[in-house]
Each structure stands twice: as C-alpha cells, then as structure tokens.
Amino acid sequence: xxxxxxxxxxxxxxxxxxxxxDSRAAGFFVASVCARRSVPSTGFGMGLLHPGTRGxxxxxxxxxxxxxxxxxxxxxxxxxxxxxxxSRKLAVAALAAGALLAAYVLLDxxxxxxxxxxxxxxxxxxxxxxxHNGRVDWPRIRAAGYAFAYLKASEGATWRDSTFLRNRAxxxxxxxxxxxxxxxxxxxxxxxxxxxxxxxxxxxxxxSLPPAVDLEFGGNCxxxxxxxxxxxxxxxxxxxLDSAGHRPAVLYVTREFHQxxxxxxxxASPLWVRSVFGRPRYGGVWxxxxxxxxxxxxxxxxxxxxxxxxxxxxxxxxxxxxSAREAGDSEMSSRLMF
Numbered sequence: 001x002x003x004x005x006x007x008x009x010x011x012x013x014x015x016x017x018x019x020x021x022d023s024r025a026a027g028f029f030v031a032s033v034c035a036r037r038s039v040p041s042t043g044f045g046m047g048l049l050h051p052g053t054r055g056x057x058x059x060x061x062x063x064x065x066x067x068x069x070x071x072x073x074x075x076x077x078x079x080x081x082x083x084x085x086x087s088r089k090l091a092v093a094a095l096a097a098g099a100l101l102a103a104y105v106l107l108d109x110x111x112x113x114x115x116x117x118x119x120x121x122x123x124x125x126x127x128x129x130x131x132h133n134g135r136v137d138w139p140r141i142r143a144a145g146y147a148f149a150y151l152k153a154s155e156g157a158t159w160r161d162s163t164f165l166r167n168r169a170x171x172x173x174x175x176x177x178x179x180x181x182x183x184x185x186x187x188x189x190x191x192x193x194x195x196x197x198x199x200x201x202x203x204x205x206x207x208s209l210p211p212a213v214d215l216e217f218g219g220n221c222x223x224x225x226x227x228x229x230x231x232x233x234x235x236x237x238x239x240x241l242d243s244a245g246h247r248p249a250v251l252y253v254t255r256e257f258h259q260x261x262x263x264x265x266x267x268a269s270p271l272w273v274r275s276v277f278g279r280p281r282y283g284g285v286w287x288x289x290x291x292x293x294x295x296x297x298x299x300x301x302x303x304x305x306x307x308x309x310x311x312x313x314x315x316x317x318x319x320x321x322x323s324a325r326e327a328g329d330s331e332m333s334s335r336l337m338f
Contacts, residue, residue: 113276113291114278115276115291115292117289117291122310124147124309124312125145125147125148125307125309126147126148126149126176126307127146127148127149127295127300127304127306128150128151128152128307129149129152129167129300129305130151131152131162136167136299136300137298138171138173139174140297140299141174141176141297141298141299143299144297144298147176147177148176148177148209148316149167149176149177149178149179150178150180150181150209151163151171153181153182153197153201154182154196154200156185156196157189157193157195157196160196160200164180164200164201177208177320178208179208179209179212179250180197180201180212181213181250182194182196182197182200182211182212182213183214183219184214184215185220186221186223186224186230187220187221189233190232190235190237190240191237193237194240195240197241198244198246203245206321208320210270211241212251212252212272213234213237213251215254215257215261216253216254216257216274230261237249238269248269250270250271251272252273252274252290253272253274253283254274255273255275255282258282270288271283271287271288272287272288272289272307273286274290274293275291276290276292276293285310287309287311287319288307288308288309289308289309291306291308
C-alpha cells in the first residue's frame with residue numbers, strides 16, 4: 001500500500017505515531033515523486049530525520065520538511081490557491097475601476113470640482129452661458145451670490161446665439177451685470193467676425209462688462225494660422241470693436257492657445273484665463289478666471305461655467321462703467337488691468 005493510500009483517510013488522519021515512521025514514510029514519498037520527475041533526490045535524509053532543518057528536495061533547496069510533507073488531505077490543491085489569489089486580484093481591480101468611474105461621473109456632472117476658490121479672496125463671481133445651457137432662472141443665479149454673466153452672442157462671421165437677447169434682458173432684470181462674448185473661429189477673417197459681433201450686441205451699454213472674444217482650439221475649425229497671421233486677424237477684430245465705440249475687449253484664452261499665440265508678449269487687452277485644475281499659472285496679470293467648466297448652480301440646468309473676478313467689489317464696479325470714449329482708452333485699459 002502506498003503512502004498516499006495509507007495516510008489519506010479523510011479528516012481523522014493524524015499521521016504516523018513516531019518520528020522514525022514519519023521519516024521513513026516521507027522518504028518513500030519523496031523518492032517516488034522524484035522518480036516520476038526523473039530528478040535525483042539528494043540530501044533529504046538529514047532533513048527528514050530533523051524536520052526543523054533545511055535539506056534538498058529533488059535537487060533543490062527545500063523549506064523545513066514539516067511544511068513540505070503535510071498530509072495531502074491537509075493541503076489546498078495548487079489550482080485552488082492560484083484561483084484564490086486571482087480572485088483577490090480581480091476584486092481589487094474591480095474596486096479600483098469602480099472608484100475611478102464614480103470619481104469621473106461626479107466630476108463630469110459637476111457634483112465635485114478640482115478647484116474651490118475662496119469667496120473671501122474672490123468675492124465677485126459670475127457665470128458664462130450660451131444656448132447650450134437652455135433656459136436659465138436668473139433670479140436664482142443672483143440669489144446664489146453671482147454678480148455677473150458673460151453671454152454668448154455670436155460665432156464666426158455669420159452665426160448668432162438665439163438666446164443672447166433674452167438672457168441679457170432677464171439677467172439684467174435680476175440684478176446681474178452682463179457682458180457679451182464672441183467665439184473666434186480660425187477660418188474666417190477677423191474683421192468679418194467683428195462686424196457680426198457688433199451687429200449682434202448693438203451699441204455699448206452704459207453699465208456692462210467689456211466685450212470678450214473667446215480664443216481657443218476646442219470646438220474650432222482645423223485651421224492653424226501662423227503666429228503672425230493670427231495676431232493680424234485678432235488686431236483687425238479689435239480695431240472694428242474700437243471703431244464701434246466699445247471698450248478694449250477681454251481675451252478669453254486657454255493655456256494651449258496662449259502658448260501658441262500670446263506667450264512672451266503682454267497683450268494690450270485684459271485676460272480671462274481658463275484653469276479648472278488650480279489657480280492660473282499663465283498669462284501674468286489676469287482679470288477673470290474661469291475655474292470650473294462643469295459647475296452646478298441653483299437656477300441652471302446641468303453644468304455651467306463658473307468665473308471669478310480678480311479684484312474687490314469696488315474695482316469690479318469700475319470695470320463695468322462707461323464706454324472707452326467716455327473714460328479715455330488708456331485710462332479704461334489701466335482700470336481693466338487693475
């Protein structure tokens with residue numbers, strides 16, 4: 001009868017009754033295993049007679065023999081141990097994937113943000129909206145503490161936002177100071193775009209934010225003009241605004257656009273920078289900071305862009321008053337730059 005048939009008798013097996021019998025049984029077992037593997041078994045005698053020592057098992061170093069020669073009924077099969085480890089790894093991976101997915105959903109839907117600017121440091125806050133935001137409850141926006149709103153008026157040389165006039169009227173009735181912005185496309189001449197913008201917003205208002213031009217690659221056409229060509233088209237756009245009596249336009253810029261066309265030269269116009277992962281670290285002195293593109297505010301359905309003004313409430317009031325012709329271009333520009 002083999003060692004396995006003699007010893008493997010279910011849960012009640014307690015092993016041989018003496019160390020000598022244990023050694024002999026283990027020795028036969030090792031020899032039979034090594035014979036099957038065609039590997040010489042060497043040096044196992046001492047280890048078998050002294051289970052606490054290390055010997056060699058089929059030609060390689062072994063752990064103490066009391067670990068190697070547990071009765072088969074007391075050992076988990078190798079495939080069971082491997083399956084258990086794989087299951088634990090899969091469970092950990094599933095938990096990690098679930099946590100990442102939950103974080104993405106919360107960020108994407110605006111329930112959490114990367115940046116929460118201090119209201120004490122930036123007391124003047126605002127939103128910017130377009131037709132994508134649908135109908136906005138402006139009294140609720142104002143009640144939430146937001147003081148201004150930039151509203152999309154036009155894009156390119158022909159397109160106009162159908163919600164601009166309604167948003168401007170309702171926001172001003174609710175007590176917000178409004179401003180208009182134009183999405184600048186890289187595929188049309190700057191002067192043509194400026195004329196579309198001027199016609200969409202009308203003459204300068206007595207109390208309003210300066211007009212703004214949205215400069216970014218996201219959502220734009222595939223053209224990438226040279227540095228010189230882009231600066232020339234932007235200058236043409238700003239010249240048309242100036243001739244229509246508007247104050248120097250605020251330039252909304254992303255980091256990528258700023259690096260491509262504005263970095264290294266301080267623009268004459270004030271900057272509105274986008275930085276949703278932390279405080280802005282480009283553009284030098286900025287006037288507005290878009291700190292969230294997926295914010296949530298009572299009065300707006302879904303996500304909305306959130307902004308902060310750099311300066312005190314008194315500086316903000318100065319920013320909103322009069323046209324460039326009334327205050328003088330250089331004076332107004334310095335006030336815009338704070």
